[in-house]
Amino acid sequence: DAKTTQPNSMESNEEEPVHLPCNHSTISGTDYIHWYRQLPSQGPEYVIHGLTSNVNNRMASLAIAEDRKSSTLILHRATLRDAAVYYCILRASRRGAGNMLTFGGGTRLMVKP
Amino acid sequence: EAQVTQNPRYLITVTGKKLTVTCSQNMNHEYMSWYRQDPGLGLRQIYYSMNVEVTDKGDVPEGYKVSRKEKRNFPLILESPSPNQTSLYFCASRREAGGVQPQHFGDGTRLSIL
Numbered sequence: 365d366a367k368t369t370q371p372n373s374m375e376s377n378e379e380e381p382v383h384l385p386c387n388h389s390t391i392s393g394t395d396y397i398h399w400y401r402q403l404p405s406q407g408p409e410y411v412i413h414g415l416t417s418n419v420n421n422r423m424a425s426l427a428i429a430e431d432r433k434s435s436t437l438i439l440h441r442a443t444l445r446d447a448a449v450y451y452c453i454l455r456a457s458r459r460g461a462g463n464m465l466t467f468g469g470g471t472r473l474m475v476k477p
Numbered sequence: 478e479a480q481v482t483q484n485p486r487y488l489i490t491v492t493g494k495k496l497t498v499t500c501s502q503n504m505n506h507e508y509m510s511w512y513r514q515d516p517g518l519g520l521r522q523i524y525y526s527m528n529v530e531v532t533d534k535g536d537v538p539e540g541y542k543v544s545r546k547e548k549r550n551f552p553l554i555l556e557s558p559s560p561n562q563t564s565l566y567f568c569a570s571r572r573e574a575g576g577v578q579p580q581h582f583g584d585g586t587r588l589s590i591l
Binding site for chain 1: 481519520522567569577579580581582583584585
């Protein structure tokens with residue numbers, strides 16, 4: 365799977381928007397961009413995924429660069445409950461080879477009151 | 478409520494004493510997998526199953542066994558646990574083996590092998 369690069373940590377103020385970047389310069393045409401987050405003492409939780417177009421759901425928005433070499437997860441109003449490690453993961457849509465999610469180091473988001 | 482349930486959540490045991498961590502999902506998902514999470518190493522896949530009676534090795538399968546006799550259950554077996562298997566374990570499931578649907582994770586099992 366292609367590799368992703370994320371900042372180790374970011375800080376945000378409560379109720380402000382947060383933009384979490386991810387670089388994936390070696391992304392292939394069949395790779396979907398997934399975001400998961402892991403809150404303290406919990407398992408990873410799906411946030412959002414997309415292929416080419418920007419995506420919105422109740423949790424966040426995903427902005428994908430036109431060349432697909434980078435993407436940004438947007439939390440529109442950070443709350444204290446959004447403090448977590450956020451993982452950007454590429455996964456191709458194909459059967460076999462485990463179809464596992466390869467978690468890198470992620471970005472630790474700290475939210476200040 | 479759709480969920481992946483792991484048991485136990487915490488276990489302290491001794492080297493060599495066989496243990497099983499159970500995992501059950503109530504979403505009729507085809508695909509299930511086990512990960513371990515260690516500081517500095519992230520999550521690594523141990524075993525996965527694309528459907529009943531179909532299992533395969535992930536990145537770090539040594540010292541582990543799994544079985545998939547029923548669609549909902551995917552237990553992780555440590556026949557002779559050793560201290561290097563002390564870790565935080567997560568079970569996950571997904572609707573289909575292929576595709577890009579989200580994976581659902583359990584809340585984790587913290588194992589300490591003394």
